[in-house]
Amino acid sequence: MWHTMGNEPQDAILPLGRATIVMQLGGERQRFRVNAATLKLLPRRRVRLGFEGPKGSVAIEISRAAFWRFTSQFHERAIAAEPAHQPRPRRKRS
Secondary structure, three states, X not given: OOEEEOOEEEEEEEEEEEXXXXXXXXXXXXXXXXXXXXXXXXXXXXXXXXXXXXXXXXXXXXXXXXXXXXXXXXXXXXXXXXXXXXXXXXXXXX
């Protein structure tokens, strides 16, 4: 669940537990642990999605339209990947 940060209603934070960011620059790959994701609405219809951990943070700034498409695609694929719900057999009461 997203929580608002401080007194800024446009900022939100989502605790992630023990997630990992993997960054590859050239042939070098780096991994670091992150504990939270932050979401901030910026001027000029932009969004900053940040990830914060004990050793630092990383953020991506994209247009709100691109962010909306990204989250929409993710949501649709996540739903499509879920197996169909099969009802559990009912127990007979004695």
